[in-house]
Amino acid sequence: RPTAWLDEPLPAVELSIEIFPPRTAEAGERLRHNLELFAAAGPRFISVTCGAGGTGEDGTFPLVLDVHKRFPVPVAAHLTCAYAPREHVDALLRRYWAAGIRRIVALRGDAPKGSERYVPQPGGYAYAADLVAGIREIAPFDISVACYPETHPEAASADADLDNLKRKVDAGADRLITQYCFDTDRILRFRDKLADAGIGLELVPGIMPIHSFTQIRRFSGACGAGIPAWLCELFDGVEDGSPVHGMIAASVASEQCRRLAAEGLTRQHVYALNRAELPLAIVHLLRAARHVPAAA
């Protein structure tokens, strides 16, 4: 084991796990199985993503209810507002509340692929801050919102992005979940920047286990997450899906979790992408880290 693990017993880490509605019956079966494993790991909550349409018709609503009924684990429904009329979003929120769902991850959602930039739709919630304010008028949900240690790609500047975050907090958000960011120092600097700006809400770093480095490299630019040179070097010459790839990915993710926890960020959100191996490896590595006795 790395010596740092021997020297520094970790505080307890609480993980939440993010999944998405599967698109095929086969993927649905796999997720059913993996959900058993996730639930058994005792996550803080399981969250279910949704498309940018904000209607829940993409499978989010039934999956949220299914997890809620099957497992004694809190469930959070992601809710986007970018392309849905306000009445649709409000109606969905009321359905969630009536079904016993108490947690919402409130998001704007992305512009459709190919469109140049996001344009707020008439009659809808324009930005996530507006959505948070709308949710507060409907029911006392627990509301998480997104934040970006590396700045949202559409933001005019890092300061403008921070102003937007303040608007979400002022509108009534309870928690901030970060976009994934492989540069842990950057997350820590972001945490300090929030404190300087007087934003004292719980900050939950989003952890992206690298299931496929090829995919992550392709995907990251668009969502405002950089790929550091050291990460490219680690995966250089390593085949996607190979056992070595999985071992490196588990080491990278668990080391990031460990460092963040040692810095006091003990609540973390794992982008599981419906796959169990790496999230469960993280769970085990963090538990192992906690139980290692101090070096003699």
Ligand code: FAD
């Ligand atoms: P906002 O907070 O509204 O900000 C979006 C951009 O607009 C920022 O650049 C901000 O600075 C700018 N802005 C805000 N207000 C104004 C204003 N008044 N005038 C001009 N500019 C403004 N996407 C999905 O489709 N489904 C999901 O389930 C999903 N889950 C996510 C979960 C997490 C934890 C994270 C981090 C992201 C998730 N996303 C999801 C992606 C998210 O929808 C995109 O990152 C989206 O582009 C921005 O969403 P937001 O809620 O951060 O938007």
